[in-house]
Amino acid sequence: MDLGSIFLLVGVAIIVVFLILRPLFEISGDKKLIARSQIMTENIQHKSILLAERDRVLRALQELDFDYSLGKIPQEDYPDQRNFLLKKGADLIKELDEMTGKNNEEDFIGRVEAVVKENRADAKATKLLIDENGDISALIAARRRSKIERPAGFCPQCGKPVTGNDKFCARCGKILED
Secondary structure, X not given: OOHHHHHHHHHHHHHHHHHHHHHHHOOOHHHOOOOOOHHHHHHHHHHHHXXXXXXXXXXXXXXXXXXXXXXXXXXXXXXXXXXHHHHHHHHHHHHHHHHHOOOOOOOHHHHXXXXXXXXXXXXXXXXXXXXXOHHHHHHHHHHHHHHOOOOOEEOOOOOOEEOOOOOEOOOOOOEOOO
16 A cells, blocks of 8 residues: 555545544534523623613612711702602613513502612611610620729739739730739
């Protein structure tokens, strides 16, 4: 056999091996794990954007209410800003409902108000809980203050203040005598 016939046999062998192994490396359309269309992906992406925007608007409403309650927002600006955010939130909820197929004839602004009020109620409940536990925390603080011992002397080796209950110096480790 000459060199040309060896190259021919090797080439034919490579082609045969490729044709035999090709079906093992190809995945048909019906066997793919992820078979989404481009339109479906765009809808999911648009819905995700709308959900993120809705959450942003709701947070902005809560922050606006909080800032107004602290007196950071002027009284003449507050209603305009709040109405703008309410309208924007209602439009987003309406668009999300249309996307999901829910065409409720509801008051969308009322739904936004309900979410904001619900979150505000949670903040008030937490505040009440803190106020109720305020007496307990005052008692704990008083107890801690009474427990703090005043220095009873100084370490003879390093000079660090030590209390009467200390057996060793916290800085140098010298055994303290009673």
